[in-house]
Amino acid sequence: MRLPVVESLLNSNPKSAYVKDDDERLPIHWAVAYNHLPVVELLVASKNFDPDVEDGSGWTPLMIAASLKDASGDAIIELLIRKGADVSAKSNSGQNALHFASSKNNISTVRALIANKCSARVKDKRGQLPIHRAAAVGSVPILKTLLEEGKSPVNATDADGYTALHQAIAEGHGPAAILLLKSGADPLKRDSDGKLAIELVPDDKVCFHSRAKMPELTLSLSNQKVKQFILQTAEREGIELP
Template sequence: MSGHPLHQACMENDFVKVQELLHCKPSLLLEKDLDGRIPLHWSVSFQAHEITSFLISKMEDVNLDDYPDESGWTPFHIACSVGNLDVVKSLYDRPIKPDLNKVTNQGVTCLHLAVGKKWFEVSKFLIDNGASVRIKDKFNQIPLHRAASVGSLRLIELLCDVGKSPVNWADKQGWTPIFHALAEGNGDAAVLLVEKYNAEYDLVDNKGVKAEDVALNEQVKTFFLNNV
């Protein structure tokens, strides 16, 4: 990270160096590197928690939504992807709160990211504070598609019970969440979606194929059909 010593210090978790650099040149706090990232992006990404707390203490008047990187990720997006709830809370519980529904260049929200990594507590925090379960990314997938893909029954229940997520929304290839569950071998997730949330399993995708026919293998397909 030549030419960006504060960014480098954040990556190396060098708290003393961070303090020295900001003392000498406070403007480094919001300096962007070649990826469009400010130092906070990197301290969050590298889980340098002491540095993150220190940087945040100097950013009370800063709106994190104003600092997306070249991919549209703010430090808050990164925090939700990394999955440390304390860091997520520290970035949220500030005078200027980040927009929980702000999307990246790929149309991805913080909830998409947390769900995709199976971060239940972070996902619950986001939903409890008003994050939408209905925002589609560039593939027209909502967070429930991701929960089904990773096979998390707890996240499926959270999204559907607390978030009131739609269960039959189709993505760009015509796949509803149960297609993704079966394709990844998560038969129990597919059964849960049908039995508890009335997901329709006779729907066909853009190629005219049913969810059961994209199952990872015959075992998953048989388990699904025997339980719905």
């Protein structure tokens, strides 16, 4: 998507900015998806631009930007918010931009969204909060941000009865599980199948983090099984597990 081509098309037919494709996506959705900031700047300056226009899945440009790899959509998010984008908008699946940013491990995006009042307390249609997404990818920095800055509840359950602790342990993320436990996660909560979080640990997985991103966790995790790491670290931290 080259800027001169887009400029030429808009000059010849300004209404082309509002032509939807089969997925109900406008040029703004595609410009954001491909992280073409100059084209985005051009499109948002067009007459009657709607920063909250949705595609067929209910995704707004802000949500797409929050999902870009390595937080590369942050500049676009800043622009969209200046143009009045609603950070509280939800997709057809009930997810807000924080769900998407957390899933992609975009810590700077998460911080920017929370600073602009995007709620960390919104559940999607699966009953998941952004903290469930952060736990699933094992992001300690995002978990801390959602808890401390976003005031996310730590023991909220999704449609399967999973807390963020269940999610972190099921995915083999030892440091994330320890952070959640230290933040008040209840190890005695059971999911819809009656399982404790510690019972979901994938014993055959190995935690490959060379260093946990927490001052308290300096132990090398190389070649240590997740359950062993969680149990040993919890004991050292004075956390009682069942």
